[in-house]
Amino acid sequence: CPTGALRHVTTARIYNEVGGWEDLFAPGLAGCQGCNTELLMRHTLRRVGPDTVLATPPGCVPGMGSVGFNGTTGTKVPVFHPLLTNTAAMLAGVKRQYERVGRKVTAMAIAGDGGASDVGFQSLSGAAERGERILFMVVDNEGYMNTGMQRSSCTPYGAWTSTTPVGAHTRGKTQDAKNLPLIMVNHRCAYVATASTAYMEDLYAKLDKALEASEHGFAYLHVYSPCTTGWRFQSAMNIEVARKAVESNFVTLWEYTPETGLSFSRPVDRPLPVVDYLKAMGRFRHLSPEQIEHIQNKVEENLRFVQKIAEKEHG
């Protein structure tokens, strides 16, 4: 299989480059079996390195013990629980003080989509507007998964969550997801990108760019992170679900800088029908044909929207 062979070369190259760097989380974290977020955290922090202050607002990231419990820590670098609401602001304060005293420290957040797109959005937007020099990563598992799968504004249309249940009157979430990365593009951040753990070489490349951008402006990374528990699929299928999201254009991978504009980093030539992605998990099991059509239309509309921005930037 030619694409598979290509992938081996790429993964081996990543391994040879970064495999020797220390995993900066404790060996034991309490993420669910097959947790995509734990995978993302470990790769990310290893890449970003020990000269980092890490903020993990309430959610799965500290929920699995990255900040620790009762006197122990889960992380080898300085780490803290900001409030769900103030991650970007608190990190900005940390970064500014180190800049004031002339120390090079990366201020990084690994935040859930709920804390970023809902209740933490004001501080995120404010910090982006002020151009605070921080690296803000959103782990988008499309809901409040740590507390038992409640809907967030990043939850997609039709998805079952515990607060958008399936019943006689409603069948899952009745609104489409907020597109947080595009909102961040409209803040003209120094760097904005979407990524997926299924495309790890793409993620690593974007992490490098984001890290660099965070030295002179606000860097924002939005990573789609399937949740085996909340989305209802077998833990072994996590990367496969993440991959199908991209292959169906349910998730598009792109990056943006004010200088280069927006461009797709993994364009999909022949996208799978979105139903192939939806069928891979239980949270969409109840969908009617009309709901599936709505989602297919939305996927295409979202794609056209981003394509137009990309064309304008390069036209």
Add this chain to the structure above:
Amino acid sequence: MSTTTIDTPNTDAARATTKAMLCEGNEAAALAVALARPDMVAVYPITPQTSLVEKLASLIAEGRMDADIVDAEGEHSVLSVLQGGALAGARTYTATCGPGLAFMFEPYLRTSGMRLPLVMTIVTRDGITPQSVWGGHQDAMTVRESGWIQMYCETVQEVLDTTVMAFKLAEHHDVMLPVNVCLDGNYLSYGASRIELPEQAEVDAFMGAKDVNWHVALDPQRPMAVDPLTGGSGGNGPETFARYRRGQCRGMQSALRVITEIHEEWGQRFGHHFAPLVEEYRLDDAEYAIMTLGSMTGAAKDAIDEARAAGEKVGLIKIKTFSPFPVAALKHALRSVRALGVVDRSVAFRWNCGPMFQETLGVLYRLGRHIPAQSFIGGLAGADLTTAIFHRVIDETRALLTRPASDEPVWLNAKD
């Protein structure tokens, strides 16, 4: 406003040099902050605090103050930015009031638990509903159980001096708690009085070395997890949690001693003497007394002087430090009075009285004295508490010598 300065003759050789000037309360707070040399101030404007942060911004713009100023998008982020700054070692400051304080309540609660020595002025404001932009203590009183130290100022000079002292207090190793300097919106924030401004070098000598994050830091050279989840239903969690809570309470109690020490040192250095916890005014042979808080006290003292001149045996007790509540100092002040009138500029909804009155009842119990005490509520939403009003308070308190107090508060600026 004018920054006219006049050198004042130095009457005490050991005393620091000062400059006299006319200054509004908000301006005095800003000048004090500059003297304390914070690394970081974060601001969001709100009436009646606005002229304070405008003054800070101009001091920084003119190069008269070396601090990073963060124009945050709201008070919630203001306090959050400062928490981050403090965890990286910055001395930090902000000011707010009313709705701004309510909006920052979530990080506000956290500042004391993390033992971060922030200083924040509350330019007190009434409301929030009935909607009001005018003075009153309701905002500061509403957050009184949040683990912050709160000191209320009577004069513009006291605003200036207390604001500088607040930084040293907050960073004292036995305290390590955030401090609110409460300054009355309107009468103190915009009222301009003659003040004496201390010299920078002498404030530097008073302040000593900055020591903000020795106990908790976000520093790659000292990696630690800050505020991991603590508690649970078993194991060592609950007792660990209780240990930290008890530590917070001990810090508050230590503050009573440290506030007194710092006020004494300030008085020796600068010749400005303020009662650190509770001021006893003409109490020595007083049969009855009134209690005040903040800027209302000046008019009340004038009324006491006039009543004394008319032969009344009345004195005044002013609370300066409201949190931690100065139980021992207030016990001393109340030791011999036989009737008490307590004037609050806010309400304690649950007890149908003023908050200071409510707290004082507890002190009387500890003292073992059951004397008639009356709650007076006035000065809400910018209402003026004049000498004439305090004569009424004095008269009604004197009446308690011969009749019991009412369970109802007396509403001073309300028409029946």
Add this chain to the structure above:
Amino acid sequence: MYEVRIHGRGGQGAVLAAELLATALVIEGKYAVSIPSFGFERRGAPVVSFMRCSDREIRQLTNIYTPDCIICVDPTVANSVDIFAGLKPGGALVQATSRPLAELHLPATVGTVGLCDAVRIANEIFGRLITNTLMLGAFARTTGMVSLEALKQVIEESDFRDAGLKQNLTALERGYTETVVHTIERRVTA
């Protein structure tokens, strides 16, 4: 204790006038307090501010209800506000007006009157209706409570810049020299 209440309209600088006056008195070695009224000071709306001074420390941070002197920096605000409320018997009025004393309706409490055609002078100096520094000059002339020199020093050291500074110094000077002071015989009560 000497208490002054200043009446004007938003934009004429009544609040600033109270602070400038208090600062001048501090320069002269007195204690002084200025308090603005706390409303919505919109341009044109009636505004009031307060100033009290004394040889010893002032403790009251309150509004003023029984002033020794009223400075009214606007000729028509008295139509909508009772500017004389609480004036102490024998008190002073410093009024911006183009009318002679005989045309003014003054209550019995007024003992001294200083009249200054401030609007006309302000138009000549500023081309705008800024009467506050003019009326401080008029106050100094009428009451003698503060020296012209101290007021000049305050204006020189305050935030006024360049042309504004020169205009305000001129305004102060002309307010002082072009004010006519009348002493009213106290009416004998029957």
Add this chain to the structure above:
Amino acid sequence: MSDRHHPYPAYHLKQAGVPDDLCPVATELSPMRPGDWRSFRPIVERDKCVKCAVCWLYCPVQCVEEHAAWFDFNLQTCKGCGICAQECPQRAITMIPEAQ
């Protein structure tokens, strides 16, 4: 960027004299080992392994250990999710019931 990757410094609160009743802080690493969560464990067919590192790349707990000619798993921390077996291009990994 590899200059970022130096050993992180150890810091001991007690040695630094930080009281244990101020702000909750922690420097001791969590001793948790979630290996006992497993129902299935991965078995590597060593001769099939080409060391492509795909299992390492996608292992959420990063428990993959490199040996001379093959990759294997640290069973103290492996939670048995099965992603490695699913993603291995050589089909070199099998999940077998923990009870076996």
